[in-house]
Amino acid sequence: MRSSSAKMLQIFGGLVLLVASASASANPYKRNVAYHSPFEAQPHLGFDLDTIDTRTARTERLFKRQTVDASPFNDEHYVLYGGADFTTAPFIWSGGVNFTHNVASGDPFSSSVLLWTRAAPVTGTAHPDQSVPICVSFSVWDNEALTGEPVDSGDAFTSWDVDFTVKVEASGLTPDTWYWYWFADCTNASTTSPLGRTRTFASPNTPAAQVNGGVPLKLAVFSCSNFPFGFFNAYRVARENVSADAFVHLGDYMYENKDSSTGHAIGRILSDRELATITDYRTRLALYRTDSALVSAHASAPWITVWDDHEVANNGWKAGTSDSNDSVATGGCAFSPSLTCFTDRKNAAVRAYHEWMPIRQVAADDKLRIWRNFRIGKLLDLTMLDTRNYDRDVTDDGWNRALVATLADQPQRSIMGLNQEQWFFDRLTKSKQRGAVWRIVGQQVVFSSLLMGTSFNLDAWDGYKQNRQRILEHIHDNAIDNVVILAGDSHANWVSDLSFPNDTTTYNFATGEGALGVEFAGTAVTSSSSFGSNIAPAAANVKSAALLAANPELQWSEGSFRGFFVLSVGADSLNATYYAMNNIRIESADGFASANFTVLPGENRLHRPVAGGTVAAGVLQNATST
Incomplete structure (x- = not known):
């Protein structure tokens, strides 16, 4: 039998310890020897159990009241x-x-x-x-x-x-x-x-001319909002000046980078390490959602979103990013002090994204699938793709550029994974079968072939040529009209007729005859231009003119202004208006319409003259800017 006042001798690591009996006190913590000092002569190495007990009792009383x-x-x-x-x-x-x-x-x-x-x-x-x-x-x-x-x-x-x-x-x-x-x-x-x-949107069988009360449906399209680079004024303009019916975000809603001096002058400061853990990603999303323009835009209309790479990390693909993978040996877990490897990092990012974004869970057993489709009357199908994280084959992460260049034309190579690819073909076909006027495709990276100087961007569709070829063949072989592809990611504006690359037999770049559709690619909300950080309009136009000369399908290029574009979708026409922000270093709605484009049903090309023959920024094929 054990006496209430007895003490027991316990041998631990060669030391004799005195341990109080379990019933020596009413304080329940005294029963747990983990709280005690391991040395009788040094009680200060233990915990103050009376203080803990008092604090717990106070918390429990508060807790019960709450x-x-x-x-x-x-x-x-x-x-x-x-x-x-x-x-x-x-x-x-x-x-x-x-x-x-x-x-x-x-x-x-x-x-x-x-x-x-x-x-x-x-x-x-x-x-x-x-x-x-x-x-x-x-x-x-x-x-x-x-x-x-x-x-x-x-x-x-x-x-x-x-x-x-x-x-x-x-x-x-x-x-x-x-x-x-x-x-x-x-x-x-x-x-x-x-x-x-x-x-809500119109029911799928609503006649196209009756959708949205017969008024064109306005979709404001965004990408690449980088917090320290400036205020998200594009969202404010879309809410206040455009009155968008819905906001479509093509990705890079947030960035994973650590703090630099970039945003300090305007008070937009990040954490001091690159995102890796669930807490990192949650904290960053919470920070972004303090931008007043973003807050008001979210509260004003519904959003339809997909991620690009930076919601996880730069240049992501199915097994890694530019600085992380699952190999400790190659340093793929050393990008962060947390030593979080790629798989755990990706899971954390995906989980935080689903928590913070008003996005549906498409498949209960597949948290990574966000590709999905919206049938908006007989006016349009809006198909949102994931060309980054779902099942993307290896991309250009800098260190492997030469390897990826040898893979770019491989027949089985895919930017979206075969499951998504087959699903996409099915969506295009069924959209035509149900009689929808427009097929609008929201995705991340530039779809058209784009020669930039002497090279192509292998992180875009030019690095996955046969995947693009299969899509164009499906559109062509099934006579699927009125396909409009959207893109972000590049931090510049591009507008193109869609055609088979280097097709000078079927496609006429002057008239657009023979094109298979249209691509509208938008610049960033705030991220720096791919033409050069803070590049002036005149300098950017020089680069645009060279790009137009090298790429006949490309009809407009602009690389200086930050902004967004709006699709006004009607039964008789589709218009794309691009908006440029004059200043993102202060909070304002100071912007202007930089270009306007029209697509008519059945033409499958930009209506000529492109942009009416004049634009307020950038350069047109066979025309000059005002």
Whole structure:
């Protein structure tokens, strides 16, 4: 039998230790010898158990006051990558909620749309542990005054597992309709998020001329927003001056780079290491979502997004990036002090992206698949591809450029993976079969063949020639009209007729006859021009003129201004208007329309004269800028 006052001798590493009996005190921590000093003569090496016990009791009392019964609430959160299941949670947090990053919406269908917010515990209160979720309610109205009953409402739970982000699917909505929404603390309805606006798209069978009430649908298209390089004024112009119906982001929504002096003068400072861990990526996304133009753009209309490479890391492909892979021997894990190798880094980036972006999970068992399709009446199919992370063969990461050059024309080489490729062919064919007027393809890198001086960009489609050839052959052989390919990534503006590379027999670059479609490639929101950092318009135009001379399919080139473009999609025409920002070093909506292009159904080329024969920036084939 053990006496309550007995002490036991324990031999540990050749030392005699005195260990207090388990029942020597009411303090429960004294039962755990891990808290004790390993040496009797040096008690200061142990923990102050009375202080710990007092602190715990105080926390438990606070914690109990800040939880309530969860049974009245029904968790309807959209399933997130790595999220918890709260269906049997006995309590929810009631210690106060802070909607830290406003609201957002995305991936609209004809009767539903995703709504997003971030609901974190109020600063200064004890945080709930992983088993105690935060509950927020959501409400959706069909009018900005929020009169009448909500058309949809519910509750959603979140926790630290998903960085306190919340995604719900508002459903039962009317097609082709604008809505207003907000979130609120389930335990205190007076605590609400800011009000957001979103919309649904027309149902797939709506006649093209009736989509969006017969008014052209405006899609504002962006890429490459790099925080320290400037303010995201392009989003502000799209919201305030263009009144976009939806925002389409082609990737590089954020960058993984570590801090440099680039943004210090304007107060846009990054962390001091390159992103590697889940905390790194979450923190960077949270930082980007402090830009006021981005915040307001997310709250004003739904977004449709795909990633490029920098949402993970530079020049990514399926097994690595320019500075990371899974080999410790080659230094592929040494890019960060965390020593995180590529696979873990990619998983962390993908998880954070799904948490922070209002994007649907396409396949429950494949978190990496974000290629998906939107049928917007009989007006258009918007097909979003992933040419970076899904199943991309090795790309040009600098050190292997000579190798990749020998692979560029290999027949089995793919920038998108064979599964996605076959799916894409099927989408194009079914879009034609269902009678959609336009087939708009959102993807990352420049599709057209583009000779730059004496070389090609092997990190774009020029490094995957046979994959591009198969797509062009599918379009040609199946007589698929009205294909419009979008691209970002290059930090410059390019507008081209689509044709088979070096085809001087079928394609006439002067008239556009024989083209298979059109490509609109946009410049960056803020990232530096690929023509040269801070290059002036006149110097950029010299380079544009040389590019036009070397690439007859290329009809317009502009490399100085940062900005975006807007597609106005109607049944009788498609217009692309490019916008240039005058200054991104201050917050403003100071921009201008730099060029406007028209595509008519059935022509499969840029309508002539291209851009009406004049542009406000850049250089046209057979024309000069004003």
